[in-house]
Amino acid sequence: MKDTKHPFGKGRLRLVAAVGLVVSGIAAAQSGSTSEEDRLVEGLLAKMTLEEKFGQLNQPPGPDNNTGPQAEAAGLDQVRKGRVGSYLGVTGAGRTCQYQHVAVEESRLGIPLLFGYDVIHGYRTIFPQSLGEAATFDPAAVEHAARIAAVEASADGVHWTYAPMVDVARDPRWGRISEGSGEDPYLGSVLAAARVRGFQGEKLGEDGTLLATAKHFVAYGAAEAGRDYNIADMSERTLREVYLPPFKAAVDAGVGSVMASFNELNGVPMHANAALIDGVLRKQWGFDGVVVSDYTGIWELTKHGVAADESAAGVLGLKAGVDIDMVSDIYRRFGPKLVRDGRLDEKLVDESVRRVLRAKYRMGLFADPYRFCADTTRAKTRMLTPEHRQAARDVARESLVLLKNDGGVLPLSKDVGKVAVIGPLADSRADMLGNWAGAGRPQDAVTPLQGLREALGEARVLHAKGAGVNGDDESGFDAAVAAAKQADVVLLFIGESGDMSGEASSRSSIDLPGVQQELVEAVKATGKPVVAVVFSGRPLTLQPLHDAVPAIVEAWFPGIEGGHAIADVLFGDYNPAGRLPATFPRNLGQVPIYHAHRNTGRPTRLNPDGKIEKYTSRYLDVDNSPLYPFGHGLSYTTFRYGAPKVKKAKIAAGESQQVEVTVTNTGKREGDEVVQLYLRDDVASVTRPVRELRGFRRVHLKPGESRVLSFELKPDDLAFYDAKLQRVVEPGTFTVFVGGSSEAKLQATFEVKAQ
């Protein structure tokens, strides 16, 4: 890498660093620490005033930030006084360098700033919305997407992304289900680790790396009634078995920061939850990174009703272990006085300051504060490159889920004649990006209409929007029906707009919005074959659509290359293999509905006469089964599974088990298959889910090709929390299920021997 010249002269930097190291050497010697990192951190800490210490814990919004209620941006005068440690939403090599120069050259201690930004599913090259990325069931692809996002964001002066969002979500009303990996803690854990590796790279601080953030700690996705920011209330076992695992996976992958969540959990707001932040995250898991509040999360303790005023909120936050105050400006304003009045122990404050200084050290900012902004050519040469676009197209292709394909309507032949492209999402660039689209620009996005015109030529593609996403205006139906009548096949592009999911975007109905189902019916009445492509940031209740059309593809929000990826799948240039990371219910009344459910004492069953037994756990008006289950997704080819084989019929409690399965492509097209392994602990001292995901592999098979796949079940895969919340593996039989969805039927059993 070309040696970047500091734009503001290296002299002062060397002087500050040299003085810092000498002083820090003395301080560190006193504190007994040895590393250069410790010496520098201790040296600085020894020189900081209280105001400067709280300055490091202060994160105001940048002037253009808009990710929460508008708040006062902190100007450069605050930076000069050492009252700002990091910024939310300041980007651009030029601007970040300008701010950094003030911090390093014009403040008393010259401590560099950290610049944070929400780089969730891409920076300028926007990949599928995270739930769509999860639908790839391809950790390598998800990691690669995060890697590209890090290269682009860091070229634009960003040091720190507030991602990955690793909240498990089992209520599709909750808008932020779009930002995570869906309902399953195992899938969520694998993808959390993949995204952390992608963002942070081989070595944090190197060119092209971002400090990652596991968020939102914890159980934010369990918002009651699916209403964002609502309370979460659950058993300790559910917390440990469902909501904590992806965070533990992120910590084990080396994530550099964690963000506290807005919600209360069992009566304790997370920003004041010392038991979970200090107790579990730090002391039990050994996390030594930074905990950052969510946007005004410290201030919100006054709204939760656990802090009488802002000062009290500041005390609760710091005592819980929340190091950085994002946007509330409470630590800066009240911290020094709280210490001087004896309401806050300065040693506690020092711990938080150490963690912030360490994060800056590990990002290499003390060695070279301008390493991410000095070379402005990177922003020009690294954004939206052809390779990045191709990667976005590849991930988008992998994210598409073929939900239904009766009669093999898909793939279409390119000799199909004319197609009618209809629906509010057929040509909406902005909606291809979804929400939390970073520095993405709608003009970079390829829409389905564009993708289809490129594939078939303009003359064969008729277009009529038909209706809006929302609203009851049916005035566009006639043009849509007319286009359908002139075409040989109708392609419907329907669903939600990108801003109908994400933060503060919960829905009390998850039906197709507006009059889109009416549009479907109107077009269907023409008698032409109809294919529907659905865009959404969540599972929708698609039963009426399922009943109306023979083929449905779930496209989520596929990113800037969505239009190309969709055309690739519709015409079979790519054989879809996406799988559902969250269950699609038949109707909202079934929610919460998820695959890893428990059996109850009265599981629904058929009587010998074939009728459902009345006195069982069921509804009068709908089957218990979902419309599309977790892990569901079809292909243009077919796969055959051999019966799974366990290596040992009996294992000891501390032993691992190997499960082998042979999968064969029995069709005429090559394609991917997502082989899934589920496990059931048949009898245990507490009830266990009827099945839990414990392994998956996306494999590519040519026609006729077979592959033997082996899965390892480690002791912890068999473990659960018993009635005393002790993590145990109990003796008894276990059943494994293997197949292409959570409804896999092929099974094998093995026994864990009593010790």
Ligand code: GLC
């Ligand atoms: C928002 C979100 C959080 C985001 C932060 C900064 O309110 O809850 O996910 O990282 O504020 O934009």
